[in-house]
Structure formats: structure tokens, C-alpha cells
Amino acid sequence: MKKDIQLIALDMDGTLLRNDHSVSEENREAIKTAQEQGKAVMVSTGRPLLYAEKIVDSLNLSTYLITVNGGEIWSPERTLIERTIIDSSHVEFMLDMALKHDTHYWSSTVEGVFNKNTTFPKNIYDFQWLKFGFDIKDDDVRELIWNELSMREELEVTNSSMTNIEVNAAGINKAAAIRKVCKRLNISMDEVMAVGDSLNDLAMIKESGIGVAMENAQPKVKEAADWVTHSNEDHGVAEAIRRFVLK
Numbered sequence: 001m002k003k004d005i006q007l008i009a010l011d012m013d014g015t016l017l018r019n020d021h022s023v024s025e026e027n028r029e030a031i032k033t034a035q036e037q038g039k040a041v042m043v044s045t046g047r048p049l050l051y052a053e054k055i056v057d058s059l060n061l062s063t064y065l066i067t068v069n070g071g072e073i074w075s076p077e078r079t080l081i082e083r084t085i086i087d088s089s090h091v092e093f094m095l096d097m098a099l100k101h102d103t104h105y106w107s108s109t110v111e112g113v114f115n116k117n118t119t120f121p122k123n124i125y126d127f128q129w130l131k132f133g134f135d136i137k138d139d140d141v142r143e144l145i146w147n148e149l150s151m152r153e154e155l156e157v158t159n160s161s162m163t164n165i166e167v168n169a170a171g172i173n174k175a176a177a178i179r180k181v182c183k184r185l186n187i188s189m190d191e192v193m194a195v196g197d198s199l200n201d202l203a204m205i206k207e208s209g210i211g212v213a214m215e216n217a218q219p220k221v222k223e224a225a226d227w228v229t230h231s232n233e234d235h236g237v238a239e240a241i242r243r244f245v246l247k
């Protein structure tokens with residue numbers, strides 16, 4: 001498959017990062033070379049800016065940044081371009097579900113990141129909710145909650161691991177955000193290579209010119225991908241960049 005890739009969109013956890021959350025020298029080198037060859041390299045993550053920024057800065061990426069699964073899009077200068085929040089009434093519902101089923105839960109808000117073990121806000125309506133997450137070991141409970149959430153048309157339901165559920169406002173996903181970035185860069189989705197491992201990467205993997213799944217990706221993600229690269233522990237990002245982008 002020979003395509004003229006201009007933008008590389010990389011997921012973080014399970015993709016760009018090793019399991020210890022570091023970036024390998026091999027991945028750093030491939031990203032650096034791609035940028036030297038004039039390609040834009042972008043992180044497209046489920047993480048909030050606070051937990052992505054340090055790693056992104058260490059890579060000297062010169063283009064846009066997508067955080068909270070597309071809930072926020074940042075300019076190369078790190079000014080906010082777009083933000084989409086979840087209506088607080090849905091957050092109230094999700095919190096009730098988490099409490100009822102005694103699951104772990106967390107949320108990224110504009111005001112900060114909270115979870116079950118920190119002080120989770122009681123005054124739901126005073127916060128701007130970007131993403132709500134559950135972590136559920138029990139398959140039946142996870143499926144039940146997933147199905148309940150999927151019935152709400154205003155919500156986008158996905159995951160970033162086999163045991164979690166991540167929820168954004170409907171229509172918010174990494175592919176939709178990349179489309180907006182492409183418009184700004186004046187390129188098409190066909191000129192994008194997206195690399196990821198979880199369901200929150202599925203849309204961008206399907207819609208990009210080249211969609212790459214990690215060796216460690218979830219089965220559905222591997223099925224949808226054009227190619228499966230090495231694992232996150234084995235510099236799969238560098239391998240994909242060398243194969244599809246570098247001259």
C-alpha cells in the first residue's frame with residue numbers, strides 16, 4: 001500500500017508508550033526522522049492534557065494535539081481550538097450507575113481529574129465534564145453498563161483497555177477530531193496514518209488512509225486495521241512509520 005502520508009496520528013497508552021509509560025529511543029528516532037522529512041506527527045489520546053503534555057513536549061511535536069478522545073483539540077502553540085463537554089445530567093446518571101454497581105470510576109473535567117479515590121465532586125452541575133470512565137473487572141457488569149450507556153444517543157461509548165468504558169459526548173472521537181485537524185492542515189484523511197490499540201482508536205484507524213493496529217491491540221481493532229505492527233513493548237510505532245512514511 002503506497003500512500004502519500006502527511007500526518008501521523010498516534011495513540012499513547014498501549015501504542016506510543018511502553019507498559020512503563022516511557023517512549024523508546026527507537027520510537028523517538030522514527031518520529032524525529034518523520035518530522036525532519038516534513039511530516040506532521042500528532043498525539044491523539046484519551047488522556048487529558050495534564051497527563052499527556054510532558055510526554056508530548058519531550059517529543060518536540062510541532063503540530064496539533066488531540067486529548068480526551070477528541071473532547072479537546074489544541075493548536076501547535078497549545079491554545080484551545082475546540083472543546084466539547086458532556087451534559088451534566090448524563091454524568092449524574094453515570095455516577096449513579098458506578099455507585100450502584102460498585103465499580104471504579106473517574107472523570108476528566110476542565111477543572112481537573114477526579115476518581116473514586118479522590119474527592120469526587122458532589123456538585124456535578126458546577127463542573128465541565130470532558131470524559132467519564134469506568135473500570136470494571138466483571139464482564140457481565142461491564143456489558144450491562146455498556147449496553148445501558150449505548151442507549152443514550154447523546155453519548156459516545158468506547159474503551160481504552162479491555163476492562164474500562166470511556167464516555168464522551170456523542171460524535172466526539174479521535175477520527176472526528178483528526179478530520180478537523182486535516183481541514184486546518186489542508187490535507188485529506190487519506191493522507192493520514194493512524195496507529196492505535198483500543199476501541200477509542202477504531203474510528204481513526206478505519207477512517208485514515210492507513211490504519212495500523214498494534215500487535216497488542218484488541219481483536220476488533222486488529223480486524224479493522226490495514227496492517228498490524230509490532231507491540232508497544234517492541235517499538236510498533238517506529239516500525240509503522242518506517243514502513244509507510246519514511247523515505
Ligand SMILES: O=C(O)COP(=O)(O)O
Nearest residue numbers: 011012013045046047160
Ligand atoms: O484514555 C486513556 O486515558 C488512555 O489514553 P489513550 O487513548 O492514549 O490510550
